[in-house]
Amino acid sequence: MPSIVTVNVSLTQAPTPSTLQGTGALLSQGATNTSPGTKTLLTQMSDLTPILTGTKAITSIAQTGGVATATTTQAHGFTVGDTLWLTISGASPTAYNGNFLCTVTTTTAFTYAVPSGTTTPATGTIVYTPEDVAELVAMATTFFAQGSNTGVYVLELGAGNASDGVTFLNTWIQQNPGVFYSYLVPRTWDANSSFLAFLAQFENTTALTYFYVTTTLATYSAYTPLMKCVLWAIEAPAYGVWGANALTAISYASGQVTATTTTAHGVAVGQWFQISGVTPSGYNGWAQAQVGTTGSTLVYNLAADPGSETVLGTLLASRYASTGIPATEFSWAAGMYVRLNYAPSSTNKVPPFDFSFVFGVTPFPTQGNSSLLTAIAAANGTVIGTGAEGGISNTMISGGTTADGNPANFWYAIDWLNINVNLNISNAVINGSNNPAAPLYLNQDGINTLQGVGASTIQSGITFGMIFGTLVQTELDGPSFSRALQAGTYNGYAVINAVPFPAYYKASPSDYKTRTYAGFAVSFAPQNGFEHITFNLQATQFVA
Numbered sequence: 001m002p003s004i005v006t007v008n009v010s011l012t013q014a015p016t017p018s019t020l021q022g023t024g025a026l027l028s029q030g031a032t033n034t035s036p037g038t039k040t041l042l043t044q045m046s047d048l049t050p051i052l053t054g055t056k057a058i059t060s061i062a063q064t065g066g067v068a069t070a071t072t073t074q075a076h077g078f079t080v081g082d083t084l085w086l087t088i089s090g091a092s093p094t095a096y097n098g099n100f101l102c103t104v105t106t107t108t109a110f111t112y113a114v115p116s117g118t119t120t121p122a123t124g125t126i127v128y129t130p131e132d133v134a135e136l137v138a139m140a141t142t143f144f145a146q147g148s149n150t151g152v153y154v155l156e157l158g159a160g161n162a163s164d165g166v167t168f169l170n171t172w173i174q175q176n177p178g179v180f181y182s183y184l185v186p187r188t189w190d191a192n193s194s195f196l197a198f199l200a201q202f203e204n205t206t207a208l209t210y211f212y213v214t215t216t217l218a219t220y221s222a223y224t225p226l227m228k229c230v231l232w233a234i235e236a237p238a239y240g241v242w243g244a245n246a247l248t249a250i251s252y253a254s255g256q257v258t259a260t261t262t263t264a265h266g267v268a269v270g271q272w273f274q275i276s277g278v279t280p281s282g283y284n285g286w287a288q289a290q291v292g293t294t295g296s297t298l299v300y301n302l303a304a305d306p307g308s309e310t311v312l313g314t315l316l317a318s319r320y321a322s323t324g325i326p327a328t329e330f331s332w333a334a335g336m337y338v339r340l341n342y343a344p345s346s347t348n349k350v351p352p353f354d355f356s357f358v359f360g361v362t363p364f365p366t367q368g369n370s371s372l373l374t375a376i377a378a379a380n381g382t383v384i385g386t387g388a389e390g391g392i393s394n395t396m397i398s399g400g401t402t403a404d405g406n407p408a409n410f411w412y413a414i415d416w417l418n419i420n421v422n423l424n425i426s427n428a429v430i431n432g433s434n435n436p437a438a439p440l441y442l443n444q445d446g447i448n449t450l451q452g453v454g455a456s457t458i459q460s461g462i463t464f465g466m467i468f469g470t471l472v473q474t475e476l477d478g479p480s481f482s483r484a485l486q487a488g489t490y491n492g493y494a495v496i497n498a499v500p501f502p503a504y505y506k507a508s509p510s511d512y513k514t515r516t517y518a519g520f521a522v523s524f525a526p527q528n529g530f531e532h533i534t535f536n537l538q539a540t541q542f543v544a
Contacts, residue, residue, distance in 0.1 A: 208415050244316060
């Protein structure tokens, strides 16, 4: 018997929420036993242990003229000719041990600098690992010190120097676009010329990729206001107390400066100090003492040769001491966690990034550093501060901008709207092509429908604490909308305009044939937090 009723069913699919802004990667160069290009999810600190690279054996180390040659028991796998940081341990004398910038000379050997005259050959059970192992552990330790609500990936790039890592990451991102929103880069990438050039492709307003960079007092000027993709921070530096000390000699060779002070200076390896008054001026500024610093000798790294000295300067006095950060800390991992942990909703609004509490990190020393901290802030940098001004002892983010000077929330809000308007309008178009009861056509009703979807997305951004103002929907032609914006008609509003169907296709008749509509326009301001407040007080006495 034939059916009396035939029921047609169509299904409207809700969009799967984008998780891009909650995804981040700790970059590893040989610190894991996974293959280059592998991404491993960490949901807790213990997830890192099984993938860490173990130590490898060194057969012998001998030095001549301050250059130590280490011969590995098995082929090390590094590229011959590369320079990279390795950690040596187990050797006697202890001058052979530590983190060193090594030059790979053969498939089973590398060299590094030690104090000339160190007893040779070395003895003991000697091993080496990429310095990145300890750094990766510190990254993960600091990240998970913030909490366990958010996971993070480790992306293995393969062993090598900074330029090798940048080259691999560039290719990987091109082949895997849109996988990660944030990358925490190794310290050795700081101011690397390949890295700085690589950043240029992420400076456009629609790029959805950010790099958390740990820079130094000597190199932070490498990051320019064009780099909206960079959030840079300086970790608490180590320095001691010493007096001003005139230089008697200074020279440059092979990437290092050697300076001699009049008397013993008191600067230890790893501490930061300042040189002033030297000509050429390239010798001046902040520097970190390297191996070979002792007595009246200062050794520090410098990328370019300033030229021969014509005027000697001075080691500036340091009146306060700072122990710096412990080996288990990677301060800026805390900042990346804060931004990845945002989960925008009506009950979980996005707070300002600046002044966010962070844990397990060392505050930048403030005594004697007022002008320095002002300079860092003026350069759009970040340090770990404290809430002392507000009577709060917690450590917190102080600065919290991208390198272009905008609050980190500024680009987060723009990216959120970019991602979700795309997602929601695409969803509406696809569903509208599968709904016989109410198909979505390219007509005024269809434009109104999509404008409503865009407006709803903007309203969510307002509710979630990312977009400032009140939502307004307008239906003006392009020139009229532009004039209204220029006149300030919509100041304080988040406005979405849709050019009416007749006006749009009168101006662009060929677009109908290609099923194109480009008449939507949104004007909005990301929601800011407070950073600078002026409070005026006037005290008076009663006048008789």
